[in-house]
Amino acid sequence: MSSTNSQSDTPNPVDRAFQHALYADSDDALDTGASLLAAAPGADAELDRRGREFVAAAWRRGWQPADVVRLVRRELDEAHVRLLAALIRAQRPDDRPRGPRWTAQLDDLPTEAPPRPDRFSHATAVLELYRLLLRLPALEPLDEPVTSAAGRPRPESRMLGRIRALLAKAEATGFPEEAEALSAKAQELMARHSIDDALLASRTHAPDASKDVPGACRIGVEPPYEQAKAVLLDAVATANHCRAVWNEPFAFSTVVGFEADLEVVELLHTSLLVQAQTAMTRAEAAQRAGGRKRTKTFRQSFLAAYAHRIGTRLAEAAQTQVTQDLLPVLASREVAVTDRLDRMFPETTTTRLRGVSDEAGWVEGSEAADRAQVAPRRPLR
Incomplete structure (x- = not known):
């Protein structure tokens, strides 16, 4: 008697895209992941949620908003910076109070809405950003008192x-x-x-x-x-x-x-x-x-x-x-x-x-x- 995987056992498009694109450096892997996301509009909310998780993980590793913005601007381009800024703002309500210096960095984030080109190009940019966030090493924490x-x-x-x-x-x-x-x-x-x-x-x-x-x-x-x-x-x-x-x-x-x-x-x-x-x-x-x-x-x-x-x-x-x-x-x-x-x-x-x-x-x-x-x-x- 043969058995088949139930639908719940099938990786969702986000997981499949991540398996292809986030753990390999090749353009082919990135294109495959972007194609999977472009063909699955229903996965957009999950993709955004995963991005907020990557941002929260960066904070746990000791990074601060200005640090990540500076690195993304150097390694990628302004479109990725705007995507990052949108993610950081979306993650902010789930974050703990961090202090005045942190708040000032949030206030300095770019306010322009991230560009939304065709779905494939957008998915490519998102995966490039997530790949960078995933690989951030731990830094020395700069914990700041919430009050002086x-x-x-x-x-x-x-x-x-x-x-x-x-x-x-x-x-x-x-x-x-x-x-x-x-x-x-x-x-x-x-x-x-x-x-x-x-x-x-x-x-x-x-x-x-x-x-x-x-x-x-x-x-x-x-x-x-x-x-x-x-x-x-x-x-x-x-x-x-x-x-x-x-x-x-x-x-x-x-x-x-x-x-x-x-x-x-x-x-x-x-x-x-x-x-x-x-x-x-x-x-x-x-x-x-x-x-x-x-x-x-x-x-x-x-x-x-x-x-x-x-x-x-x-x-x-x-x-x-x-x-x-x-x-x-x-x-x-x-x-x-x-x-x-x-x-x-x-x-x-x-x-x-x-x-x-x-x-x-x-x-x-x-x-x-x-x-x-x-x-x-x-x-x-």
């Missing part, structure tokens, strides 16, 4: 607003001296912002004040010239009482520090990159006008020198920002940051900058960093 330490709210302060405005002006001006003055004033306000936060935490005697502990965030470090950009971020982080660890394969650095310091690191690093790009474009044009054509090596050397020089100048400025009575408070925070970093990254390695061989680029980059440097100023009290 000691119950303090975390709306953006007026000082942060002033810092943003100053840096925006520094980025926009065509006059190096004005950019230097604006950047210097912004760094002074950053130092005040950090010290005010540290003193407030040290003077808080609420039972949960001990929860004022270092956090962490990821900042994209995108090609090209990502090594020099990572060095620049490390310099900015160190000058602002944070530590940075670069993940080259996934194009980001993890910055560890207290929230007030993390905020200014993001601001200053972004601004300095903009200022560096402006200065590099101007210097490169002058090089070409002089008959020299070393675009790639010139840019690499320019940014490497810029990062190196900025690091030196920020370190010098940092030494003048505090008085002796503030040292114990800042020292205890440095210990806490180092401890958090060591627990997150028990094994790290150092790397050397590659491709720095253009003398003109190095000189021009150093001079540009001097124009953007933060001059030492009176101690803050």
Whole structure:
């Protein structure tokens, strides 16, 4: 007597498509999976549900919305980014509260509706996205408190607003001296912002004040010239009482520090990159006008020198920002940051900058960093 599989034992179109497309890299496997989905309109709801599960799994592995968007944008294209954004928004009601930084990343998601071409093309894009999500490795978790330490709210302060405005002006001006003055004033306000936060935490005697502990965030470090950009971020982080660890394969650095310091690191690093790009474009044009054509090596050397020089100048400025009575408070925070970093990254390695061989680029980059440097100023009290 023979037997046959019941209908419930037959894999549904989504399972069959996944078996073909998600575990193989070939175009033929992808086409087969897309064809199965294109021929099964009734499977669309299940396909979307599986996508939300992939998103939830990415969060469990330590990824955050901005991390996944950055990777999808680099590995695939904007159509996939819009598909991802729609999935993340759809999964949000099923997720737990994650904190202000996570919420800000959700708010920054693209809002354009994902394109809906023919069913086969749409299914292909969905499977390409799911294949990438399925293969995401585990990252160091960056758990963020839902509320701020000691119950303090975390709306953006007026000082942060002033810092943003100053840096925006520094980025926009065509006059190096004005950019230097604006950047210097912004760094002074950053130092005040950090010290005010540290003193407030040290003077808080609420039972949960001990929860004022270092956090962490990821900042994209995108090609090209990502090594020099990572060095620049490390310099900015160190000058602002944070530590940075670069993940080259996934194009980001993890910055560890207290929230007030993390905020200014993001601001200053972004601004300095903009200022560096402006200065590099101007210097490169002058090089070409002089008959020299070393675009790639010139840019690499320019940014490497810029990062190196900025690091030196920020370190010098940092030494003048505090008085002796503030040292114990800042020292205890440095210990806490180092401890958090060591627990997150028990094994790290150092790397050397590659491709720095253009003398003109190095000189021009150093001079540009001097124009953007933060001059030492009176101690803050």
